[in-house]
Amino acid sequence: MEIDCLIPAAPFIISEPTRRWPVFGSWSAKSLLKQYSKVKFRAEAVDWPFDVYVDYMKDNHDESPLYLFDRSFAEKMNIQVADSSAAHLYDGTSPDTPGIEDGRKVAYWAPSFFGPDLFSVLGTQRPDHRWLIIGPSRSGSTFHKDPNATCAWNAVLTGRKYWIMFPSSSSLPPPPGVFVSADQSEVTSPLSIAEWFLGFHAEARRTEGCVEGICEAGELLYVPAGWYHLVVNLEDSIALTQNFVPRQRLASVLHFLRDKPDQVSGFAKDVLDPYKLFVAKLEEQEPEALEEALPKLEKMIKGPKGKWAELTKTAEDASVEGGFSFGFGGDDDEEVP
Ligand SMILES: O=C(O)CCC(=O)C(=O)O
Ligand SMILES: [Fe+2]
Known part of the structure; x- marks a missing residue:
């Protein structure tokens, strides 16, 4: 562990x-x-x-x-x-x-x-x-x-x-x-x-x-x-x-960067796509952590709440899941190891 x-x-x-x-x-x-x-x-x-x-x-x-x-x-x-x-x-x-x-x-x-x-x-x-x-x-x-x-x-x-x-x-x-x-x-x-x-x-x-x-x-x-x-x-x-960002929170951070881009803060202006950059750097330097996080990230989208959101979302929502919150950060989305 x-x-x-x-x-x-x-x-x-x-x-x-x-x-x-x-x-x-x-x-x-x-x-x-x-x-x-x-x-x-x-x-x-x-x-x-x-x-x-x-x-x-x-x-x-x-x-x-x-x-x-x-x-x-x-x-x-x-x-x-x-x-x-x-x-x-x-x-x-x-x-x-x-x-x-x-x-x-x-x-x-x-x-x-x-x-x-x-x-x-x-x-x-x-x-x-x-x-x-x-x-x-x-x-x-x-x-x-x-x-x-x-x-x-x-x-x-x-x-x-x-x-x-x-x-x-x-x-x-x-x-x-x-x-x-x-x-x-x-x-x-x-x-x-x-x-x-x-x-x-x-x-x-x-x-x-x-x-x-x-x-x-x-x-x-x-x-x-x-x-x-x-x-x-x-x-x-x-x-x-x-x-x-500790390893156990990686999926939540990826979820935030990818699906709440309007709320992302603190990056320099020349970082146009923080999610894409982070994934690329993780692939190079921390491939195991990324591999562990990606299925969790999918589960966050496809979980019970995500399923409903998926069925009801419009094409516009599909790129930004602004309407549904997974409560990240709260205990309810914490993967308990
Ligand atoms: O020491 C403080 O005032 C808290 C600072 C804080 O919460 C933060 O930097 O996000
Ligand atoms: Fe704070």
Whole structure:
């Protein structure tokens, strides 16, 4: 059995490997200021030098503070991130620990226990997948599902984050206070985090499927594909997040790329057909994973719901199965190994 078949369907928090990362214990607003004070990071709609953002962070009383969320931080900070296939070189399980590669320090590595990240076959053409996240207390992320049916991990380096999460499927309503368009393409959370807490938190906690927890500094939280989540920083926090495709989710991701092209996000504009490109790269580099996923993908279309959709779909629907949702990401489409 592949190790990545063992990823549970529900969220969990672990304290490995974050505490062994070079960035853990060494990154703080103060230490980052020493090196990167004039580097501009993206905070919602603005690119601010880090010193300007830290001044703001330390002295704001906003209800929904501006959140630093930067996908190009590794390039801007000139750091190297190792992917899960190289984790053994750094995580202490191998005597051969280079630490420095290409003249850039390995700042952290993706945890090896999620197995290979299949989007890595796309190389530089993969969709956006990692972010540096910095914000003061009260900042956070309103309810959403992560892009392209991917899974994610989110590691807190400093501070603490409160998470509240719900599984999704075509048969479950969205969390209280959250609205989803008929084709499930848009998740709308019209309230600020504070308003949502005042109006819906108590009800949400009583709702079936609700999972909540606090991720402390040095811990890493796993976000299963398709789960709704809202996150709020309880203190000034620095976190790193990465989205990935484990082998057991490959069929769902292929299904998303092929059949929900209008919802696909994060690819560069010159990637015209992400599904076709992904299949071609998998054929070259991960043929066994692709072979395993393709029958699952067919089953998703031809399952009981898919059969009806197939019988009733119009020629137009045939290319984009926008009207039927398989609830990907929810537990109901998870292939239990
Ligand atoms: O740390 C956070 O605010 C959560 C980030 C998140 O959910 C995401 O990047 O998708
Ligand atoms: Fe997320």
